[in-house]
Every structure is written in structure tokens, then in C-alpha cells.
Amino acid sequence: MAIGLLVMAMHARSADLIIAANGKTRATVVVAPDAGPWEKRAAQDLVHYIERLSNARPALADSDEAARQALRGSGPVLVVGKAALTLVPELRQQLERVAKPKPELRADAIVLKRKGKLLLLAGTNDDAHYYAVAELLRRWGCRWFMPGEFGESIPQTPELHLGALDYAYAPPFEVRRYWLSWLGDSTGKDEFMRRNFFNDVYVPSGHALGTYTKELVPPGQTLFNVPIADNRTASHLSQKVLPEYKAGKDVSLSMEDGIYASGSADDKALATLQYDKYFLGPSYTDAFMQLYNKVATQLQAAAPESRAHLGFLAYSNMTLPPVLEITAAPPLVAYLAPIDIDPIHGVDDVRSAPCREYRVIMEKWAKIMQGRLVIYDYDQSMLVWRDLPNPSHQAFRRDVQAYRAAGILGVDTESRGALATTLTNLYLRGQLLWNPDTDADALLADFYVRFYGPAAKPMARYWGEIFRAWQETLVTEHEYFVAPAIYTPELIDRLRSHLEAAEVAEVAEAAEQVARPGAKARGQGVQHLHDRLRFTRLGFEVLTAYMDMVRAAATDGDYAAAVAAGERGLAAREQLADMNPTFATFRSIGEKGYAWWPGEVLQYRELLPYTNGEKGELVARLPLVWNFRRDPDEKGRPGKWPTLPVDESHWRSQPQPLSLQARQQIAGQWEPLRTDLYAQAQGVVTPDYQSYTGLAWYHTDMSLEAAQTQGKLHLRFPGLFNQAVLYLNGEPVAVRRLSHPLWWSNDYRFEWDVDLTGRLQAGVNRFFLHIDNPHHFGGIFRRPFLYREVLQ
Numbered sequence: 001m002a003i004g005l006l007v008m009a010m011h012a013r014s015a016d017l018i019i020a021a022n023g024k025t026r027a028t029v030v031v032a033p034d035a036g037p038w039e040k041r042a043a044q045d046l047v048h049y050i051e052r053l054s055n056a057r058p059a060l061a062d063s064d065e066a067a068r069q070a071l072r073g074s075g076p077v078l079v080v081g082k083a084a085l086t087l088v089p090e091l092r093q094q095l096e097r098v099a100k101p102k103p104e105l106r107a108d109a110i111v112l113k114r115k116g117k118l119l120l121l122a123g124t125n126d127d128a129h130y131y132a133v134a135e136l137l138r139r140w141g142c143r144w145f146m147p148g149e150f151g152e153s154i155p156q157t158p159e160l161h162l163g164a165l166d167y168a169y170a171p172p173f174e175v176r177r178y179w180l181s182w183l184g185d186s187t188g189k190d191e192f193m194r195r196n197f198f199n200d201v202y203v204p205s206g207h208a209l210g211t212y213t214k215e216l217v218p219p220g221q222t223l224f225n226v227p228i229a230d231n232r233t234a235s236h237l238s239q240k241v242l243p244e245y246k247a248g249k250d251v252s253l254s255m256e257d258g259i260y261a262s263g264s265a266d267d268k269a270l271a272t273l274q275y276d277k278y279f280l281g282p283s284y285t286d287a288f289m290q291l292y293n294k295v296a297t298q299l300q301a302a303a304p305e306s307r308a309h310l311g312f313l314a315y316s317n318m319t320l321p322p323v324l325e326i327t328a329a330p331p332l333v334a335y336l337a338p339i340d341i342d343p344i345h346g347v348d349d350v351r352s353a354p355c356r357e358y359r360v361i362m363e364k365w366a367k368i369m370q371g372r373l374v375i376y377d378y379d380q381s382m383l384v385w386r387d388l389p390n391p392s393h394q395a396f397r398r399d400v401q402a403y404r405a406a407g408i409l410g411v412d413t414e415s416r417g418a419l420a421t422t423l424t425n426l427y428l429r430g431q432l433l434w435n436p437d438t439d440a441d442a443l444l445a446d447f448y449v450r451f452y453g454p455a456a457k458p459m460a461r462y463w464g465e466i467f468r469a470w471q472e473t474l475v476t477e478h479e480y481f482v483a484p485a486i487y488t489p490e491l492i493d494r495l496r497s498h499l500e501a502a503e504v505a506e507v508a509e510a511a512e513q514v515a516r517p518g519a520k521a522r523g524q525g526v527q528h529l530h531d532r533l534r535f536t537r538l539g540f541e542v543l544t545a546y547m548d549m550v551r552a553a554a555t556d557g558d559y560a561a562a563v564a565a566g567e568r569g570l571a572a573r574e575q576l577a578d579m580n581p582t583f584a585t586f587r588s589i590g591e592k593g594y595a596w597w598p599g600e601v602l603q604y605r606e607l608l609p610y611t612n613g614e615k616g617e618l619v620a621r622l623p624l625v626w627n628f629r630r631d632p633d634e635k636g637r638p639g640k641w642p643t644l645p646v647d648e649s650h651w652r653s654q655p656q657p658l659s660l661q662a663r664q665q666i667a668g669q670w671e672p673l674r675t676d677l678y679a680q681a682q683g684v685v686t687p688d689y690q691s692y693t694g695l696a697w698y699h700t701d702m703s704l705e706a707a708q709t710q711g712k713l714h715l716r717f718p719g720l721f722n723q724a725v726l727y728l729n730g731e732p733v734a735v736r737r738l739s740h741p742l743w744w745s746n747d748y749r750f751e752w753d754v755d756l757t758g759r760l761q762a763g764v765n766r767f768f769l770h771i772d773n774p775h776h777f778g779g780i781f782r783r784p785f786l787y788r789e790v791l792q
Contacts, residue, residue, distance in 0.1 A: 017076050017114060019160040020054035026075030027058035030067045032083040036126035038194060039081035042133040045191075046078060046121075049137050054160045076117050081129035084120040088113070095124050098170040104333075104372055104409060105309075106201050109170035112136055114162060130194040135167075137195075143450050144195040145427045146419050147188030150531065150580060153450040169435075173403070175201050175374050175410030176433040178426060183588035184417035185581040196430030202412055204252035205311035205335040205376070212240040212253075218263060223256050227264035228287040234294035238302070241295075245310070245331075246303040253292060254313040254335070260284045273323040278340045280741050280774055285318040289326050289368075296329035309333045313376065314365060321364040328369045335376040335412065336365050342476035343381030346398025352476050353690040355395075359402055366406040375403060377413040379429065380421045384479045384595050386546050387573050387584050388487065389539065390421045393428040393440050394471040400436045418585045420539045420576050423463070453529050454509045458501035459536070465494050474660065475681045476691060477776050479744075480600075484554065485681035487547050499533075499540055506533050535583060538576045545569030549601070554676035554719065554782040557621045559608035566601035573597075594748040603749050607718060616787035619708050622715075622767070623700050624783055628673035630684070631695040635668070642727035642768040646670050646699050659683075673698070678721065679779035691776040698769040698780060706762040712789035713760055715767075717752040719782030724752070727768035728759055741774045750781075760786075 019027050027050070031043035043060060051057040058078070061067045070077050085091050091111050099109035110123045110132040121132040140160065143153040176198050180186055193199070210223035216233060218225055227233050241251045259279060262268070270290070271282035296310055308331065314321075315337040328334070338358055345352035347359040366373045380390045403411065411433055415426060424447055431438050444467075448460040469491055475482045506529055513526050545568040553562035576583045586597075593599050610616035627646050629636070650669035654662040663671060663683035673682055675698075680691045715726070721743050726734040734754040738746050771779060 016161040016163050017117060017119065019076055019078075019162060020050060020056035020058070021159040021161075023055045025050070025054065025056035025058050025160075026073070028061050028066075028070035028073070028075060028077050029058055030061045030070055030077055030079045030083050031081055032086075033063055035062070035081055035083075036129070038126045039129040041191075041194075042121075042130040043080045045130075046080065046133050046137070049140075049142055049154060050160065052154045053140060053142070053157055055156070056160075074117070076119065078119045078121065080121050080133060081126075082122070084122040087118075088115065088120055091120060091122055094168040095122070095170075098168045099124055100170060100174065103174055105174045105203070106199070107170065107174065108199065109168065110135060111168040112165055113167070114165040119162060119165070127194060127199050131197055134195045134197065135169075141450075143446070144192055145424055145447055145451055147186075147192035147417070147582060148580070149188075150535075150582075151188075151192070151419075151427075151451075155450075171197065171434045172436065173408075173410030173433050175199070175412055176430065177202055177411070178379070178413035178415045178429070180417045181414045182416045182585060184415065184585045185588070186417070187582055189417070192426075193430070196427055197434035198430050201410075203250050203309045203311035203333040203335075203374070205254050205313050205333075205374075205412075206252050207256045207313070208252040208254050210256045212237050221263075224258050224260045225262060227267060228260065228262050228284060229266045229270060229290040230264055231294065234291055234298065237291070237295050238298040241310075242299060242302055245299045245306055245308045248306055248308050250309045250311060252311045253295065254311065255288065255316065255318060257316070259317050262287065270324075274320060276317050276320055278319065279317045281317055283317055283320045283323075285314070285320055286322040286324050288312070288318045289322045289324075289328070292332055293326065293329045296331045300329070300331065306331075311335060313337050315339065315376070319361070321361060321368060326368060328372065332369065333372045333374065333409070334365060334369045335374045336362060337376035337378075338362075339378065339383070340478070343378060343392065343478050344395060344470060344473060344476060346395045347402045348398055349395075351474060351689050353686075353688050354476055362402065362408075363406050366408050371407045371409065373406075373408040375399075375408065375411045377411050377429075378478075379413050379415050379425050380418065382421075382478055382480065382482070385421065386480045386483065386542075386569075386597050387418065387420055387539075387576070387586065388483060388543050388546060389423060389466050390425075391423065391467050391470050392425050393432075393444075394467060396425075396429060397432060397440045400432045404436050416585050416589075417582055419580075420535070420542065420583045451532060452502065455502035455505040455529060455533060458498045458505065462495055462498035462502065462536070465491060465498065474683060474685065474689075477680070479777075480597075481678055481777060481781060482681065483547065484550050484677055487543060489547075489551070492544055492547060495540060496544075499537060502533055503537070506530060531579075535576070535579065538572055538579065538583075541572035542569050542576065545572060546597070549604070551676075553604050553607075555624065557611070557618075557718075557783050557785050559604045559611060562604040563601055563608065566597070566604065570597065570601065599748070603751075607716075610714075610716060610787045611785065613790060615792075616714070616789050619713065619786040619788050620702065620704065622675070622702055622784045622786065624676060625672050625674055626698045626700040626780075627670045628679065628684070628779075629670045629697045629699075630666075630668055630692055631697060632668070634695055636695065636697055636770065641697060642699075642732075642766070642770075643730040648672075660685075670699075673779070675780040675783045678777050678781040679773070680776055684778070691778070693773055693775060693778070696771050696773060696779070698767075698771070700767050702765050702767065704760060704762060704765060708786075709760040709762055710788075712755070712757045712791075714787055714789060715754045715756050715784060716787060717754075717780060717782070717784045719750050720752050720771075720780050721750055721777050722771040722773045722779065724772070725770040726754055727766075727770065728756065729761065729766050733759060743775055743777050756786075 094111045095109045100107040113120045123129045141155040145151040213226045216226045267287045270286040274283045276283040310331045341358045342352045342354040345355045448456040452459040549565035552558045611618040651657045651671045660683045664687045684692045724736045
């Protein structure tokens with residue numbers, strides 16, 4: 001381009017640059033003819049959104065001749081991508097000054113600069129050119145809170161202008177990615193990612209090791225039993241992946257999805273170095289790290305010119321960092337996947353010992369990997385869930401600060417894209433990964449106004465209640481059993497009130513539209529507001545129906561009511577999916593088995609005949625509140641607790657006997673505990689907020705009439721997590737054994753049926769349940785009942 005044209009453009013007036021006014025514009029967007037796909041899309045979207053903002057459409061110059069004409073003219077010229085870097089070479093130096101100097105994978109950076117009538121928007125790569133345009137549009141008020149048109153907020157303005165601008169920025173993380181698992185709907189995903197500064201940078205880290213080691217499986221065993229640290233395994237693996245590595249292709253060496261248990265003498269010795277309390281067995285990290293370093297060293301020697309990476313998951317029983325001092329070989333990139341560590345609280349939260357432990361784990365991995373660490377993040381964080389809101393920003397806003405301080409590569413999030421569950425989680429993740437100092441509260445305040453318009457205030461209260469409940473909760477687990485601890489009846493009532501207030505605001509806005517044709521609901525229109533409140537209302541109907549179901553089953557033992565509520569919730573969920581497939585993604589998952597919501601409804605449908613006379617007659621529901629006592633020193637059995645009176649004086653003497661503080665300090669004394677919620681969620685935690693694990697006892701007394709003791713009587717525990725021994729009137733009468741101590745490896749009904757025929761007596765019967773709880777999620781969580789078997 002002619003130097004004279006450039007000089008003319010740079011010396012245009014320095015006042016605000018008017019891009020569009022009163023529905024008219026003389027602006028032109030310039031992009032190189034050979035622009036990359038996202039660079040070109042950036043220019044096209046800039047044209048599109050300027051028109052949306054101002055009702056005036058600028059010209060698009062995507063040829064050299066059109067660009068020359070635009071620069072000769074007097075109108076504003078917005079130059080995107082390579083064209084900007086060519087026109088003003090000093091932009092490259094600005095990018096170099098802020099970009100990561102020696103990136104492992106890729107350095108992203110952007111520059112936005114005004115020179116006279118020129119507005120220059122560029123980045124370090126194809127994606128980054130788009131980020132520069134996204135940053136400009138963000139400054140003009142454009143938002144993309146969720147993928148697709150539903151989550152878009154574009155204001156309207158009579159004049160679109162720009163003052164002085166000279167801005168260059170680079171994010172601290174190279175990896176800022178999410179992907180959709182469980183066949184989630186990807187509509188709008190790619191655009192949403194770029195508009196919120198995500199990228200697709202990653203090193204393959206999916207489960208892959210079995211592909212290369214199947215020949216090494218010992219006879220009669222599985223992929224999880226191959227020798228790991230053995231030199232022969234390393235040589236075999238190196239030979240398998242050498243062609244790809246030599247060609248410069250990144251390769252995954254990640255373990256398969258399970259728990260490894262090698263019979264190799266070397267592996268067994270290394271496995272004795274540490275016990276993994278999360279997976280209740282030996283840690284195999286030391287063995288795996290020896291394998292990975294051997295493979296990497298051999299590949300580097302065979303192909304020294306290659307810059308390929310070897311990805312692996314720090315997952316399952318190799319989540320803990322190794323005990324032996326080791327530095328990972330340069331090609332290795334670790335993906336730390338803390339699948340069983342509290343996803344609700346941040347790394348520095350005093351209410352979560354697991355999160356504080358996780359910070360130490362993460363920082364040690366970062367040191368071992370010399371920064372080549374990516375967090376494999378889960379969002380939604382509740383892994384087996386019920387389409388209820390599951391916010392995560394309350395934790396992520398803290399975690400991202402720790403990630404930056406540790407100097408890691410970034411975060412790769414496994415998402416399902418179910419917006420009724422995740423809402424703004426991904427939006428906030430993208431913004432925080434781009435700039436960890438972003439004020440998440442300010443982003444949320446902005447969201448309420450732009451997304452809900454005239455209903456912003458009640459909706460801010462609605463979502464604020466939900467966010468606060470998750471932020472303040474004691475629970476640290478990650479499946480649907482936590483729901484009643486968070487979504488209490490009192491919270492549901494408050495949410496209903498806020499939602500109804502928002503719907504009143506919607507009616508008022510619609511009336512105003514009739515009175516003033518052309519009025520807009522904060523630039524979004526009444527239809528957008530209606531759709532967004534309907535989305536929120538349907539989500540609330542799903543939430544209330546599910547919680548009604550849980551309370552009917554777990555608290556009241558009313559299985560007919562539980563089934564009815566469950567079916568009502570599933571119907572509301574169908575309406576959500578009909579409204580938009582990104583709202584609820586259960587249809588693509590294929591929910592089969594008792595772990596899923598339809599399976600939970602089926603479980604209650606199958607329990608109903610034991611109480612309605614078909615298979616059994618309800619004799620009595622056992623008390624909702626039992627006595628509970630921790631037994632960390634295993635004193636209960638030798639001390640014959642089931643034969644002794646239960647002393648309640650200690651907890652009754654406390655100023656606030658049911659408070660969390662009282663429970664934390666109660667030591668080995670008896671305390672009351674409900675049987676409709678697992679133990680830890682009721683405060684059965686240590687003073688430093690570690691979930692109590694180990695032995696414990698439940699006790700209740702129940703009086704029966706003589707007629708109630710007749711026939712084939714059974715005690716049904718509809719929800720019990722642990723191995724247990726049941727004592728009746730001082731004697732052990734039944735033992736419950738599980739197939740695996742890890743609760744999720746067992747039947748998800750978690751039921752136990754005990755035949756008590758001939759064992760119950762008229763008058764008082766004393767029940768003691770001795771549980772062994774090795775993990776979080778402990779105790780009884782659905783109220784037990786007695787039934788009389790009906791002879792068929």
C-alpha cells in the first residue's frame with residue numbers, strides 16, 4: 001500500500017472516531033485476501049455486529065484493490081489480522097513484548113490500536129486475530145454468555161464511536177480449552193469459544209496405553225495388569241510410537257480408564273511408597289513416571305529433531321504426585337484430572353481439606369513437569385447428576401489464581417454443554433482463563449442486566465441464592481446425593497418467590513410494549529426475555545420436582561409420591577430439551593441403569609410394592625433421626641456398645657447442639673443424625689473439615705405392638721453406602737458386604753434388605769448399625785422401613 005495513503009490515514013482527526021451514527025456509516029472493514037479461517041470470520045463478524053449495534057452496515061474489503069480504496073477514502077477503516085500487521089509493522093513489536101517468550105505449545109496475544117481514522121486489530125495467530133475483534137466488541141457491550149443466539153446480548157446505540165486506543169495483552173495460559181463429552185450438542189460452540197477467548201490448543205491425553213501394551217498383558221489378566229516400570233515395557237512402547245513421534249505428531253500415552261494393579265516385583269515395590277486415600281489403594285504414580293521418562297528418553301535419542309509431545313493423564317490411582325524425586329523428560333505433558341477431589345470449593349477454602357490437599361498435589365506436579373501441566377477440569381463438576389444448576393465459578397475464580405502462580409500451561413475442561421446445569425460456567429471460565437484478575441462478581445452483575453433486562457433484579461436474587469448455597473455448603477462430594485444438602489426446602493421457597501417476581505416484571509414489560517410499540521427490553525426484546533424466563537422456569541420445575549421426589553422417598557418413605565414427582569421432573573426436563581438441545585443433553589447420553597434419574601425413579605417404583613400390599617405391607621417407618629457415634633479407635637465392638645444405654649447428655653449440653661462447630665468438636669460422643677442425608681453433609685467432619693472416615697455406629701429404638709411382630713418381617717435400608725453389621729436387641733443379626741470399598745463401584749440402588757422374621761419383639765426393639773466408612777459419602781441416606789412380606 002502507498003506510504004502516502006498510510007500517512008493520510010494516521011493523521012486524521014484525533015477526536016472520537018465515529019464508526020456509525022443515526023443508522024449510517026462510512027466505515028470499511030479490511031481483511032487480507034489470504035486470511036485464515038478465523039481471521040476472515042473475525043472481519044465478517046465485525047461487519048455483522050457493527051450493523052447489529054448501530055443499524056448501519058460497513059463495507060467489507062477483502063481484496064487488495066478494495067483495501068486501497070478504503071484507505072484513500074475519508075471514512076473509518078477497521079483493519080483486521082495480517083492486513084493490520086502489514087500496514088503497521090510496529091504492531092508486531094507490541095505483540096512480542098506481551099506474548100509468552102518461549103511457549104511450549106502456542107503464545108496468544110492481541111493488539112488493538114487506533115491511529116487517526118485507522119483501527120488496527122490483530123493477534124499472534126489465526127485465533128488471536130479473532131480475539132482482538134472480540135475484545136473490541138466486548139468494549140462496545142457485546143456479550144456471548146452461552147453458545148448460540150440464546151446466549152447472545154447485543155445492545156443498540158444511536159452512535160458507535162471510539163476514542164484513543166492502544167492496548168496489547170497476552171493471557172498467562174497457553175491452553176484455554178473445553179470440549180463436549182457425553183455427545184453434548186455443539187451448536188454455536190466454536191464461535192462461543194473464540195468470542196470468550198478459548199482456544200483448541202492441546203496435547204492428546206485420552207486413554208490410549210492399552211492400544212500399545214495389549215501384547216504385554218499377562219495370561220488371564222487385563223490391560224490394567226501389565227508391568228509398568230519394566231524396561232521391556234518402555235522399549236516396547238517406544239518402538240510402537242516412534243513413527244508418529246519422529247513425524248512430529250503428539251502422542252497420548254495415558255493410562256486406561258480404571259485402576260492399575262501390576263504383578264511386577266518392581267511395580268509392587270514402587271507402589272508401597274504411598275497409599276492413595278481417594279482410590280483406596282496403592283498409588284502407581286512412581287511406576288508410571290519411571291515408564292514415561294524411559295520412553296521419552298528413548299524417543300529423544302531415536303528422533304532428536306522431533307518437537308512432538310507425549311501426553312499422559314495424572315488420573316485414577318496415579319493422581320498423587322510421585323514420592324521419589326524426579327524431573328519429567330522434556331517431551332512429557334501431564335494432564336492432572338482430580339476426578340474424586342472436591343470440585344465445589346476453591347483451593348484455599350477453609351471448608352475443604354481435600355481442596356487444600358489438591359493445591360499441594362497440583363503444585364508438586366507443576367514442579368515435576370517444569371510447568372508442562374494442564375488441569376483436566378470437569379464442568380459440570382457433579383459427574384452423575386440430575387440437570388439441576390451446578391455452578392462452579394465460586395471455586396474456579398480461586399483455582400485460576402493458584403494455576404497462574406504455579407506457572408502451568410492451562411486448563412482443558414470436559415463439559416457436556418447442558419446449559420440448564422452450567423449456565424454461565426463456561427463463559428466465566430473463558431474470561432478468567434484469559435485474565436485471572438477479572439472480577440467475576442462484576443461479570444455476573446453485567447450478565448443479569450444484559451440477559452434478563454427488566455427482570456434483572458429478581459433474577460440476580462434468584463441466581464445469587466443458588467450461587468451462595470453452593471459457595472457456603474459443607475459438602476465436598478460430586479454426585480446427585482449432595483442435592484438435598486444444597487437445595488433445601490427453604491432455598492426452594494426463596495427461589496420461587498424471586499422467579500415469580502421476575503415473571504411479574506415480564507408481564508409489565510409486555511404491557512409496556514403494547515403501550516409503546518417498538519420499545520425494547522434492554523435491547524433484547526420481549527421475546528428474548530420470555531424465552532430466557534421460560535428457560536429459567538423450566539429449570540426451576542426440574543429442580544423442585546427432583547427435590548420433591550428425594551424428600552418423598554428419603555424423608556417420608558412415600559414411594560408413590562416419589563414416583564409421581566420424578567415423572568413430573570422428567571417431563572419438565574423433556575420440555576427443556578425440546579426448547580433447545582443445548583439446555584439438557586440427557587437424550588444423547590442414553591441414561592441406562594439405576595445411577596441416572598430415570599433409574600432412580602425406577603428404583604422407587606420397585607420399592608413401592610413392598611409398602612402398598614403387592615409384595616409387602618408397610619409395618620412401620622423407622623425414626624427419621626437416629627443417634628450416631630464415631631468410633632475412630634474401634635472401641636464399640638469390644639466395648640459392647642449395642643448392649644449399653646445410649647448417653648445423649650454430651651450433645652444435649654452443647655449451647656448449639658446441632659451446629660457444625662458442635663459436631664466438629666464432638667469427638668466420640670453420641671449425636672443425633674438424620675437418616676435421609678449422608679453423614680458428612682450433616683457435619684460429620686473433623687475440625688479441619690476433613691470428611692470423617694472409619695468406623696461409626698447408628699442407633700435407634702422402636703416400639704412395636706405384638707401384631708406388628710408377626711409374619712415374615714424385613715428391615716429395608718433403601719439407601720446405605722457402607723459395609724455394615726446390624727445388631728438387634730444386643731445381638732448381631734446380619735452382615736452387609738460390598739463388592740468394592742469404593743462406593744461408586746457398587747449397585748447404585750445402595751439397598752440392603754434384612755430378614756428379621758422371628759427376631760422382633762413386642763415392646764421396645766433396639767437397632768444398632770455398625771458401619772465401616774472408608775471414603776466420603778457415608779452412612780444412611782434414605783429412611784429405613786419395616787415391612788411384612790406378602791406371600792404370593
